[in-house]
Amino acid sequence: MTKSIYVKLSPLALFFFMLVSTTNVQAQDKADTIIGIWEMNDQSAKMEVFRSGDEYQAKLLWGKDITNPDGTSKTDNNNPDAKLKNRDLIGMTYITGLSYDDEEWENGHVYNNANGKWYKCYVWIKKDRLHLRGYLGLPMLGQTTKWNRVK
Template sequence: MKSVKILILLMLAMFGNVYAQTESAILGAWESDKKDVRIEIFKHGDKYYGKYLWGKEIVESDGVTSKKDVKNPDEKLRSRNLIGITSLTGLKWEGKEYVDGKIYNAPSGDTYKCKIWIKNDKLYLRGYLGFSLLGQTATFHRYRQ
């Protein structure tokens, strides 16, 4: 009986590792390891997107009220709230990572190419100009309220 329990626990552990590597592992809420931004990643069609849930640079000094998108290159969007905007767009799953995406950095008004991968229950988001080598990587963990 004890060996059956051990076998079941091993199978659950193996399933957990497999699940972490599946395409849907990216879905849900994530918080940066610096705890300065939270995003929610969702799927629409065959691509993945992310929206701002909260961020130190996108809320007013009260920590709650959303700032406006004042640095957006499109003047028509400058009056919208930053909380809830889709800042991550067009990511495609390619077996081990999510590629060909774009990330809009609302505090600066800049848009970068990006890719994401998950390793050891951490999400790594790399934003870059031109080549992936010319960029920065932010690390995220699952956000649980």
């Protein structure tokens, strides 16, 4: 014989539970607005932003400076790690660690293949345009690139 346990919630407790559940779903929906394919404002590169566990990352899909004349990928020859110098730049994850908090994605790192270094970064979206700010030390000393949503 099995016994069922029923929990009776007061209307106030039920309302609070539904409010918290709805708020969490809405926050997740807002956080996921970063997911998609983005093209740099000057059309020199494309990236795909995706969710990986609890963070958001991005990989390079195409770029004028990362492809050879025949369309094949250049390699990461400026990487200080000799084991990584031969990896393709196309398809490489170059933004990691972004977490959503209050209208922006923060605590990320962006890789600069021109010098093989990682920089801190954060991202925000304004009018369906992604702004990526990479910096070393203080954000005000950084550089911002703008990306338009492709898909």
